Amino acid sequence: MLEKPSKLRIALISGTVIGAVSSIPGISLINCCCCAGVWLGGVLALYLYKKQLTEEMPQLESSDALMLGLMAGVIGAFTATIINVLILFTLGPVEAELVKSIAEKVLDRLVEQGSMTTDMVDLMKEQIDQSIRDAGNLSNIFGSLFIALIVYPIFTILGALLGFAIFRRKTPP
Numbered sequence: 001m002l003e004k005p006s007k008l009r010i011a012l013i014s015g016t017v018i019g020a021v022s023s024i025p026g027i028s029l030i031n032c033c034c035c036a037g038v039w040l041g042g043v044l045a046l047y048l049y050k051k052q053l054t055e056e057m058p059q060l061e062s063s064d065a066l067m068l069g070l071m072a073g074v075i076g077a078f079t080a081t082i083i084n085v086l087i088l089f090t091l092g093p094v095e096a097e098l099v100k101s102i103a104e105k106v107l108d109r110l111v112e113q114g115s116m117t118t119d120m121v122d123l124m125k126e127q128i129d130q131s132i133r134d135a136g137n138l139s140n141i142f143g144s145l146f147i148a149l150i151v152y153p154i155f156t157i158l159g160a161l162l163g164f165a166i167f168r169r170k171t172p173p
Helices: 008-023 027-032 036-052 062-091 094-113 118-136 138-167
Strands: none
Touching: 008 027, 008 036, 008 062, 008 138, 027 036, 036 062, 036 138, 062 118, 062 138, 094 118, 118 138
C-alpha cells in the first residue's frame, strides 16, 4: 500500500489562498460572514488533498482534515499578515478609511436624530482617527497576527472537516 501524499504543498497553496482572500480589500469582506473565506480555504485544502489520493493509498481520514486545516490556517494567518502589511505600506489604510467614512455617516445621523450628543460623536471620530493612525504600529501588526494565529486555524479546521464530510469515500451499508 502506498503512503499518503505530503500535506505541506496543499497547505501552502490553500494557506496562500486564505491569506489573499483575507487581505485583498473588497474580497476580504467575505470574512464578515463567519470567516467564510477561511472556511472555504479549509474545504479547498481537503479537496486538493483528496484529488491526490489514489485507490492504492489509504483512505482519507478525519485526522488528515485536522492536520490540513491546522497547517493551512497557520500559513494563512502569516500570509494574510504579510499581505496586509504590504497593502498598508503601499496603499495606506484603504479599508480603514472606508469604514471610517461609513461610521462618520452613521454617527452624523445619530446626532441628527438626537440619539447622541455632538461631544460624544466628536470623541468617537477622534478614536477612529487614532486607530487608523496606529494601524501601522508594530505592536498592532503583531497583535493582528496573534489573533489570526488563533482564529484562522480554528475556522480552517472546521472547513477541512466540512470538506471531509463532503469528499470522503462513502462506504456502502
